[in-house]
Amino acid sequence: MSPAFIIIAFVTLLAAASAMSLRNLVHAALALTVTFAGLAALYLNLDAQFVGFAQILVYVGAVAILIVFAILLTRSGDTPDQAVLAPGWTYGIAVSAVVFTMLGWAVLNSSALPKENSSAPAATVKNIGEALMSKYVLPLEIIGLLLTAAMIGAVIIALREPGKTKMDDGGLKIDKTATPSAILNSPSSSGGHS
Amino acid sequence: MSDKIQQVFETFKQLNLVDKVDQLFVMLKQLVLAGVPEALQPLVSALLSVTLILAVFPGIFAIVTIFERKGIGRIQNRYGPNRVGIPFTKIRLCGFGQFIPDGIKSLTKEDIVPRAADKVVHFLAPVVMLIPVLLAYAVLPFGRNMTVSDFDAGLLFFFAVGGAVELSVFMAGWSSHNKYSLLGAMRAIAQMISYEIPLILSAVTVVMIVGSLKLADIVAAQNHYTFGIAHWYVFTPWGLVGFIIFFIASLAESNRSPFDLPEAESEIIAGYFTEYSGFKFALFFLGEYLGMFAIIGLGITLFLGGWTAPVSFLAWIPSYVWFVAKMLAIVFVFIWIRATLPRLRMDQLMNLAWKFMLPLALVNIVVAGIWHFMTVDWQRWLVCAAIIFGAYLVLGRGLMRNQKLGKRIYRYAE
Numbered sequence: 187m188s189p190a191f192i193i194i195a196f197v198t199l200l201a202a203a204s205a206m207s208l209r210n211l212v213h214a215a216l217a218l219t220v221t222f223a224g225l226a227a228l229y230l231n232l233d234a235q236f237v238g239f240a241q242i243l244v245y246v247g248a249v250a251i252l253i254v255f256a257i258l259l260t261r262s263g264d265t266p267d268q269a270v271l272a273p274g275w276t277y278g279i280a281v282s283a284v285v286f287t288m289l290g291w292a293v294l295n296s297s298a299l300p301k302e303n304s305s306a307p308a309a310t311v312k313n314i315g316e317a318l319m320s321k322y323v324l325p326l327e328i329i330g331l332l333l334t335a336a337m338i339g340a341v342i343i344a345l346r347e348p349g350k351t352k353m354d355d356g357g358l359k360i361d362k363t364a365t366p367s368a369i370l371n372s373p374s375s376s377g378g379h380s
Numbered sequence: 381m382s383d384k385i386q387q388v389f390e391t392f393k394q395l396n397l398v399d400k401v402d403q404l405f406v407m408l409k410q411l412v413l414a415g416v417p418e419a420l421q422p423l424v425s426a427l428l429s430v431t432l433i434l435a436v437f438p439g440i441f442a443i444v445t446i447f448e449r450k451g452i453g454r455i456q457n458r459y460g461p462n463r464v465g466i467p468f469t470k471i472r473l474c475g476f477g478q479f480i481p482d483g484i485k486s487l488t489k490e491d492i493v494p495r496a497a498d499k500v501v502h503f504l505a506p507v508v509m510l511i512p513v514l515l516a517y518a519v520l521p522f523g524r525n526m527t528v529s530d531f532d533a534g535l536l537f538f539f540a541v542g543g544a545v546e547l548s549v550f551m552a553g554w555s556s557h558n559k560y561s562l563l564g565a566m567r568a569i570a571q572m573i574s575y576e577i578p579l580i581l582s583a584v585t586v587v588m589i590v591g592s593l594k595l596a597d598i599v600a601a602q603n604h605y606t607f608g609i610a611h612w613y614v615f616t617p618w619g620l621v622g623f624i625i626f627f628i629a630s631l632a633e634s635n636r637s638p639f640d641l642p643e644a645e646s647e648i649i650a651g652y653f654t655e656y657s658g659f660k661f662a663l664f665f666l667g668e669y670l671g672m673f674a675i676i677g678l679g680i681t682l683f684l685g686g687w688t689a690p691v692s693f694l695a696w697i698p699s700y701v702w703f704v705a706k707m708l709a710i711v712f713v714f715i716w717i718r719a720t721l722p723r724l725r726m727d728q729l730m731n732l733a734w735k736f737m738l739p740l741a742l743v744n745i746v747v748a749g750i751w752h753f754m755t756v757d758w759q760r761w762l763v764c765a766a767i768i769f770g771a772y773l774v775l776g777r778g779l780m781r782n783q784k785l786g787k788r789i790y791r792y793a794e
Contacts, residue, residue, distance in 0.1 A: 212554060216501065219547060235533045239540040247543020247576075251569060254550055258562075311533045311593050 190231055198224030211257045219250040236311045384414035402698045405432070406525045429528040433517050440704070441669045442479035448715045450475065455719040486662035494557060494655050501555035506656070506663035508548035512541040513667050516674040521595050523687045523700035534595040535587065538678055539580055542633070545671060546572050549642070549652050552664070556655035564651025567726070568642030571632055574733040575639075579629035581741035582622040585748035586613055586682045595678075599686030608692040612685040617764040618748045621772075623683040625741050627710075630679055632733070634672035637718040644723060672714070673707060680706045736779045743771040 201220035208214040222245035229238035318326050392400065392407045409428050416424050446461060453460025464481055465472035493502055519534035521527045531537070546569050553565020587593055590601045602612050613619030632639035643651035653664045680686060684706055687699035724732070747764045754760035 210498075212498075213501070216547075216551070235531060236536065239533055239536040242540040243536070243543050247540065247546065248573070251546055251550065251573065254554070255569075258554070311536070312591075 188231075191228070194224055194227045194231060198228065212254060215250065215253045215257060218253065219246055222246050222250065236314050385411060388414050398696045402524055402700075404698075405523075405700070426528070433514070433528070437517065437670055437673055438666060440673065440708075441666060442483070443476065444669065444708075444711055445482070446476050446478050447711075448718075449478075451712070451715045452719045455716070483662070486659055489658035491658040491660060492655075496557040497655065498555040498557070501551050502655075503660075505548050505552035505555060506660045506667065508551060509545060509667040510663055510670070512544035512548075513671045513674060515541045516671075517677075519595055520674065520677045521599050521681060521686055522677075522703050523698065526687075526700060527596060530594060530596050533593050535583060535593040535598075535678075538595075538674075539576075539583075542576070542671075542675075545667075548667075552656070553652035556652075558655050560648040560650075561652050561654045563648050564642045564644075564654065567648075568635060568652055571635070571639060571642060571729060574730060575629040575632035575737075578625050578733065578737040578741045579633060581738070581745060582625040582629065583678075583682055585618050585622045585744055588745070588748050589613070589752060595681050595686075599681055599688065602685040603688045605692040610685050610688055610690050610692070612683065612688075612690070614683045616751065617761065617768050618744050618751055619683055621740065621744045621747075621768050623679065625737055625744070626679050626683065628732075628737065630672075630675040631714065631717065632729075633675055634714075635668060636672065636714055638721040638724050639729065640718075640723055641726060641729060672711070676707050676710045676714075677703070679710070731779060736775050739775055740771060743767065 198221055201217045201224060205214050205217035205221060208217060223242065226238045226241040226246070229241055388407060388410050392403075395403060409425070412428060413421050413425055450460035450462070460475065461478040462475035463472065464475060464477040466477055467480070493499060516538050518528045519530065519537050521530070549565050549568045549572070553561045553563075553568070556562075586598060590598050592598065602610065604611050609615075614623045635642050641647075643653070648654070653661060656664060680703065687703045689695040689697060689702055747767050750767070751760050751764050754763065
């Protein structure tokens with residue numbers, strides 16, 4: 187364990203813990219962003235440039251923004267007065283411990299994991315691109331299709347239903363018959379200049 | 381240790397005069413590095429590069445602010461700043477000393493934090509703005525052999541750190557507890573996310589042709605000449621369209637007019653930094669300009685040949701001079717546009733990004749693929765130019781279809 191790993195891991199865990207325990211939702215989202223960035227730093231520490239930068243691009247650049255927007259659009263900025271721990275938190279800890287044990291057991295006994303500490307393969311961005319375009323092209327296409335379908339679904343949900351008043355997004359409407367002086371003079375009676 | 385220094389001197393002597401001037405800074409850095417112990421070399425190397433960037437680009441920022449004020453002044457038929465020169469002398473320098481009092485003013489002004497503001501986030505926002513912007517300079521090739529850290533995924537790194545700027549804008553807008561700030565932040569984030577897509581897609585074409593995300597490779601691929609004219613990608617059909625899309629998107633990414641809705645003074649005071657004063661405001665200002673320089677630098681690297689000369693007989697001019705000259709030329713165009721075009725409306729902004737630039741960028745990717753696989757030169761010119769022109773016509777018509785543009789009505793004060 188290098189000092190860099192220890193520092194990054196400490197910062198990531200600290201940010202994750204504060205993301206869980208902070209009362210203000212926006213603060214929690216910002217702490218979660220630090221966690222994302224810490225994960226990216228961990229990837230970079232392992233010399234996985236592509237994954238690291240993709241992590242920053244997707245999670246810090248897009249997912250974090252999505253989360254804060256969701257917070258802003260759904261509720262007011264009031265911070266809750268009661269304790270942040272939900273009443274059933276002990277059950278939660280038990281379930282997460284079970285899941286963690288299961289996952290850890292599965293990973294440690296997986297045949298995909300090389301048992302001996304072989305040297306890491308040099309995965310350049312070019313290798314990743316070639317692998318994505320040849321060996322893994324089908325999963326890539328399927329993910330692309332899924333994401334497109336999700337996006338179309340989101341657009342359809344957001345679309346204005348037909349029959350309701352349609353917003354006219356045409357240009358500025360100015361009464362063409364009005365004379366310049368009429369346009370100028372009409373609002374001046376109420377609004378004063380300062 | 382002294383023979384290492386000797387070695388650097390020997391390599392320097394072997395260069396001809398043009399290369400000596402060109403490689404001056406590279407050699408100076410190697411000279412310093414030869415003088416420090418092996419273990420400290422990475423640290424000293426990084427420090428030297430960072431110091432140079434921190435000295436040069438804020439310096440250019442200071443000059444450009446005056447340049448902009450004077451330029452806009454001239455376009456608007458007034459003088460602009462023309463008084464301040466060197467202090468305690470009568471030398472005026474056409475007003476180019478103005479940045480010194482401006483800097484002192486912003487340093488000494490009171491730092492006002494609103495009572496309702498979220499203090500910590502309010503404090504962190506300008507810092508979070510500036511750090512990713514400065515990080516982006518790490519991968520830009522400023523000249524021959526002059527890249528701070530030239531790694532494999534340089535282009536991806538640039539776009540990745542650029543994504544963090546949006547977060548800082550949100551932090552500034554939200555923490556100020558001011559509805560104008562929040563509106564400005566919302567506008568800024570919507571605009572940045574929308575225009576990031578055409579920006580990245582237009583850069584993808586260059587990556588397809590070069591076959592590398594490394595910016596040094598991209599410059600090297602453009603660094604050869606036919607009949608004395610450089611092979612910049614802007615001189616190809618897909619490159620020209622890519623450059624124009626990149627240019628427009630970079631205007632929007634750096635919140636410059638006509639895309640200055642996030643800080644539209646006449647509508648929302650100053651947008652997300654309404655509640656910032658003093659040095660924090662100056663940091664936002666600095667971050668915005670440094671971000672603009674960085675994205676212009678990337679545009680130069682991708683489409684305008686980076687530090688290479690446009691014609692081969694001018695190749696004796698040092699590479700870093702070319703880089704800065706191209707950057708300042710594009711900054712001038714930015715200033716010119718700012719003084720010329722009115723601000724877009726929100727729906728126009730979104731329509732332009734999603735209905736015009738995004739489809740055109742996608743067509744451009746296909747065109748770059750055709751360009752790559754066709755071998756006869758005049759044929760691929762014809763085919764690519766025809767596809768792009770057709771796409772431009774169809775998309776342009778589609779964008780203007782429901783606009784109901786009538787005759788312009790002028791309203792005069794009587």
